[in-house]
Amino acid sequence: MNQVLVVAEHSAGRLNPATAKCVSCAAAIPDATIAVLVLAADGAAVAAQAAALNGVSRVLLASHPASEPALAAVLAPQIAKLAPGCSHVFGPSTTFGRDLMPRVAALLDAPQVSDVMAVDGAHRFRRPCYAGNAIATVEVDADRPVVATVRVASWQPAAAGGPAPVERVSADVALPAHTRFVSVSAGRNDRPDLQTAARVVSGGRALGSAENFALIQRFADRIAAAVGASRAAVDAGYAPNELQVGQTGKIIAPELYIAVGISGAIQHITGIKDARTIVAINKDPEAPIFEVADLGLVGDLFRIVPEIESLLAAS
Amino acid sequence: MGKVLVGIKRVIDYNVRVRVRPDGTGIVTDGVKMSINPFDEIALEEALRLRERGAADEVIVASLGPDDAQQQLRTALAMGADRAILVRADGAPEPMLAARALFALVQREQPTFVIVGKQAIDDDASQTGQLLAALWDRPQATFASKIELSGASARVTREVDAGLEVIDVDLPAVFTTDLRLNEPRYVKLPDIMKAKKKPLDVTDLATLGIDATPRQRVVRLEPPAQRQKGVIVKDAAELVAALKQKGLLA
Ligand SMILES: Cc1cc2nc3c(=O)[nH]c(=O)nc-3n(C[C@H](O)[C@H](O)[C@H](O)COP(=O)(O)OP(=O)(O)OC[C@H]3O[C@@H](n4cnc5c(N)ncnc54)[C@H](O)[C@@H]3O)c2cc1C
Ligand SMILES: Nc1ncnc2c1ncn2[C@@H]1O[C@H](COP(=O)(O)O)[C@@H](O)[C@H]1O
Numbered sequence: 001m002n003q004v005l006v007v008a009e010h011s012a013g014r015l016n017p018a019t020a021k022c023v024s025c026a027a028a029i030p031d032a033t034i035a036v037l038v039l040a041a042d043g044a045a046v047a048a049q050a051a052a053l054n055g056v057s058r059v060l061l062a063s064h065p066a067s068e069p070a071l072a073a074v075l076a077p078q079i080a081k082l083a084p085g086c087s088h089v090f091g092p093s094t095t096f097g098r099d100l101m102p103r104v105a106a107l108l109d110a111p112q113v114s115d116v117m118a119v120d121g122a123h124r125f126r127r128p129c130y131a132g133n134a135i136a137t138v139e140v141d142a143d144r145p146v147v148a149t150v151r152v153a154s155w156q157p158a159a160a161g162g163p164a165p166v167e168r169v170s171a172d173v174a175l176p177a178h179t180r181f182v183s184v185s186a187g188r189n190d191r192p193d194l195q196t197a198a199r200v201v202s203g204g205r206a207l208g209s210a211e212n213f214a215l216i217q218r219f220a221d222r223i224a225a226a227v228g229a230s231r232a233a234v235d236a237g238y239a240p241n242e243l244q245v246g247q248t249g250k251i252i253a254p255e256l257y258i259a260v261g262i263s264g265a266i267q268h269i270t271g272i273k274d275a276r277t278i279v280a281i282n283k284d285p286e287a288p289i290f291e292v293a294d295l296g297l298v299g300d301l302f303r304i305v306p307e308i309e310s311l312l313a314a315s
Numbered sequence: 316m317g318k319v320l321v322g323i324k325r326v327i328d329y330n331v332r333v334r335v336r337p338d339g340t341g342i343v344t345d346g347v348k349m350s351i352n353p354f355d356e357i358a359l360e361e362a363l364r365l366r367e368r369g370a371a372d373e374v375i376v377a378s379l380g381p382d383d384a385q386q387q388l389r390t391a392l393a394m395g396a397d398r399a400i401l402v403r404a405d406g407a408p409e410p411m412l413a414a415r416a417l418f419a420l421v422q423r424e425q426p427t428f429v430i431v432g433k434q435a436i437d438d439d440a441s442q443t444g445q446l447l448a449a450l451w452d453r454p455q456a457t458f459a460s461k462i463e464l465s466g467a468s469a470r471v472t473r474e475v476d477a478g479l480e481v482i483d484v485d486l487p488a489v490f491t492t493d494l495r496l497n498e499p500r501y502v503k504l505p506d507i508m509k510a511k512k513k514p515l516d517v518t519d520l521a522t523l524g525i526d527a528t529p530r531q532r533v534v535r536l537e538p539p540a541q542r543q544k545g546v547i548v549k550d551a552a553e554l555v556a557a558l559k560q561k562g563l564l565a
Contacts, residue, residue, distance in 0.1 A: 011477070071482065072445065073454055095475040099457045102410070102442040106449030111411065111530035114440045128539065129439050133333040134342060137535040144530075178488075179454040182470065182481040195476070199563075223564060235495065241460070242478045248434070248494060250476070256563045266332070273542065277563055279554070285547075294545035297554050307551040312564065315555075 002029050002122050004088040005060075007079060007104075008038045008050050009096045011069075015049040017196050018092035018150075020157030025150040026090055027055045027158065028119035035060055037082060039075050041068040047166045054161025060169045072100040073179040078171035080107035086145055087122065093149040093251070094195075105147035111140045112147040117154035127151070131247045132270035152195065153253040153274050187240050191217075192226040194243060199256040200275075202228030202245055205236065206261025206282075206301060213238040216260060219305050222312060228252070230262045246271035261301045264289025281305070316372040317427030317487075319362040322417055322444075323376045323391050323399075324352040325384040326437045335538045342536065351387045354432025356394075357492040360499040361462060362430050363395045370464050373397045375424060379404050379416040385515060392510035393502045399515040402523065407438070409529050412520070414446035419523040421451055426487060433458050433491040444491035454484035457491040 004026040009016040019036065026034045036050040037060045047061040060082065066074050079100075083089050089104060091097035093115050105112035117135070118126040123142045126135055128151070140146050194200060201223070203216035213233065220227045229239035231246060245252060247267040253274035260281045262268060269292055272278060280293035281301050290296045297304060327333055328348040336343055351359075362374045376391040377400040378384045388399035402416045421429060434441040448455035456462070460479070461472035473480045474493045520527045548554045558564040 072457075073448070076449065095458060095473075098441045099445065099455070099475075102445035103449040103455065105411075105442070106414070106446045111409070112440075112442055112446075113531065114438075114442060124534075129536075130327070130333040130342065130437055131329075131439065132539055134335045134536045135539050136533045137537075138531050139534050140531045176452075176454075178485040179456075180483040182483055184475070184480040185478045187478050231494065240478060241474045241495065242476060247436070247439070256558070267329070273539065277558075277561060278542070278545075279558070290547070291544060292542045294543075295554060295557055296545060296547045297551065298547060299550075304551050308555055311551060311555045315559075 002032045002087040003085060004029055004032045004034045004090060005083055005086040006034060006036045007089065007091040007097070007100070008036050008046060009092055009094060010038070010040065010046040013045045015046050016092070016094070017157055018094050018152045019050065020053055021152045021155040022090045022092050022150045023053050023055055023158040024155045025116055025119065026088070029088060029122050033057050037062065037079065039064070039067040039070070039078055041065050048163070051163040051166055052160055053158045055158050056162060056164045058164050059166045061166055062169050062171055064170070066175050069181045069184065070096060070100070071179050071181055072103045074175050075100055076103035076107055077173045077175060079104045081171035081173045082169060083108060083145065089145055089147045091149055093151045097149045101147050101149050108145055108147065110145045110147050112149070113138055113140060114149050115151040116148045117151045131266055132273060133266070151251065153251045187242055191220065192224065194226040194228055194250055195252060197226035197254055199223055199225035200228045200252060200254045201225045201258045201260065202230065202262060203233055203239065203260050204230040204262030205232035207233060207238050210238045215302070215305055219309060222309055225256070225258070230268050259289050259293070260305060262289055263287050264292065318373045318375055318424055319365055319371045319428045319430060320417065320420060320424060320426040321355065321359045321362045321374065321376045321391070321396065322413065322431035323355045323359065323378045323387055324432070324435045325349055325378060325380050325387045326352045326435055329353055329436055335536045339535045339537055349383070349386070351390060352432050352435050354434060354492050354494070356499040357494065357496050358430040358432055359391055359394055359396060360497045361490070361492060362428070364497065365428065371427060375400065375426070377402065377417060377420050379408050379413045381405060388515055389510055390502060392513040392515070393506045394500060395506070398513055401515065401517045403517060403519040404527065409531055410438070410440045410442035411446055411530060412525070412527060413443045414450060415525045416520060416523060417443070417447050418450045419525060421447070428487065429489045431489070431491050433493055444489050448489040451489070454488040455491070456482060456484050456488060458493045459490050460493045460495045462490060462496070
């Protein structure tokens with residue numbers, strides 16, 4: 001029997017969709033019993049959402065005022081205290097999970113497998129490396145727990161089910177005061193979320209200015225898409241950092257990805273390889289983005305994008 | 316005043332198109348250009364700026380890797396680091412080993428800051444800094460795009476999924492660098508000459524008292540599934556028609 005503990009990610013009382021994907025990955029472990037751990041100031045609402053995921057057999061709710069906003073140094077000792085008996089401890093490959101899970105792994109003296117994209121057995125996983133240019137099959141020792149981050153772009157969210165019972169737990173452990181939350185600047189959230197959107201329109205360096213980048217935003221709004229950007233566009237200040245797509249930004253898997261004025265560097269492609277359909281608009285017919293695009297259109301984006309919009313408006 | 320310890324990993328240069336060996340045992344490395352992991356150049360640049368601002372008086376660079384990693388350490392010395400330490404290890408050491416090696420050096424050198432990259436672009440693990448911070452029982456500020464010092468603490472801006480998060484951490488602490496933290500300086504020719512005289516110590520895991528047995532093994536590498544090359548449409552009207560036909564646009 002494998003006992004998988006999934007660490008829930010949440011904010012403002014809402015469970016992050018990445019957690020439902022971790023549950024799907026956990027369910028791929030043979031003979032798995034899945035518990036979701038919610039660490040929060042209160043957390044009752046989040047626990048109820050986690051309890052309603054198919055495959056979850058119980059939710060552990062550890063309420064502590066210090067647990068929100070989430071800081072790895074504060075959460076990790078609690079998780080390590082509550083994890084004994086678990087064969088696996090999973091978190092999402094979001095910045096929350098990437099920050100937190102290695103700290104848990106060190107406290108448990110356990111190996112961590114990052115970005116699990118497939119489960120081949122309880123101790124055998126597949127993960128991308130070299131910016132997605134290679135897929136590694138990794139085997140870990142079975143004599144201790146396995147910590148992993150789950151590559152969210154590779155998994156579908158667990159369906160609705162349950163509800164599973166919610167148990168209150170408390171990790172009786174000293175929490176450090178050496179790390180303190182100050183603030184977070186969230187971007188505008190009236191657009192679909194980049195990581196879960198079915199459609200994404202991304203702009204690159206070719207946009208040339210923050211003012212011109214509004215073209216991408218307008219197009220995205222027109223087709224109810226999230227907005228993304230290449231690193232070059234973020235570095236140049238056309239778009240905020242949280243919109244960066246790629247090896248060092250967000251790895252996404254929308255139904256439709258439209259790359260506008262993006263050359264298609266390997267670090268960018270890594271972030272979109274799992275998209276169902278990739279569309280590229282670029283004036284350079286040799287741009288590498290066309291190697292991976294299902295539909296390509298060679299030409300000037302400043303002419304083409306408005307044209308697409310008026311075609312859509314007309315129909 | 317204190318020391319800064321910077322992790323320098325030798326990796327395949329980010330411009331190289333990485334290829335898996337046909338037998339699935341590894342990556343093609345013959346004749347391939349090797350470099351400092353790009354995030355580690357940023358880590359070193361930040362360390363040099365801390366020293367230049369008077370917040371530190373010595374920058375130590377350290378690498379766990381093969382003898383050849385001395386090349387990257389020499390480059391780091393040429394960029395401006397004061398001294399280098401190579402911890403010799405064969406193969407591709409896993410993040411936990413890198414963290415243990417860095418932790419052994421932390422105990423020896425007692426730095427105020429440890430700066431590493433947010434990820435190595437070969438294993439893409441994004442673990443080492445966090446593992447080290449936990450072993451050391453000190454704060455971590457990962458994915459940093461801004462580090463400001465104020466007395467015995469640092470205010471760090473972090474690139475997180477939601478946007479930019481700001482946290483305060485007491486020193487000593489571990490920082491991991493994001494791409495927008497700074498732009499690394501270029502190495503000048505005279506500095507390369509000077510770097511040859513800077514100290515570069517070589518040690519190994521056994522001397523540091525570290526068990527090198529890996530906890531995870533890569534049993535196979537394979538190329539990723541290739542996407543089919545698609546079609547080039549002639550104009551916007553054809554594109555919109557194709558998207559509608561696929562049911563992707565209404
Ligand atoms: C360690 C590392 C990590 C990285 N991580 C990422 C990452 O996560 N995400 C990422 O995106 N990049 C990343 N990069 C950067 C990456 O290598 C590229 O530099 C970057 O993706 C280029 O962005 P771009 O395509 O917008 O710009 P460019 O490469 O400059 O491409 C601009 C494109 O626009 C086209 N164009 C210009 N004008 C027009 C016009 N009027 N109409 C139509 N097309 C036009 C040009 O033909 C060109 O193809 C990383 C790099 C490193 C070293
Ligand atoms: N073998 C190594 N030698 C020196 N530093 C390393 C080594 N491995 C990892 N690091 C540091 O840790 C960072 C993150 O690496 P990783 O956890 O492998 O993604 C790198 O950017 C380096 O700064």
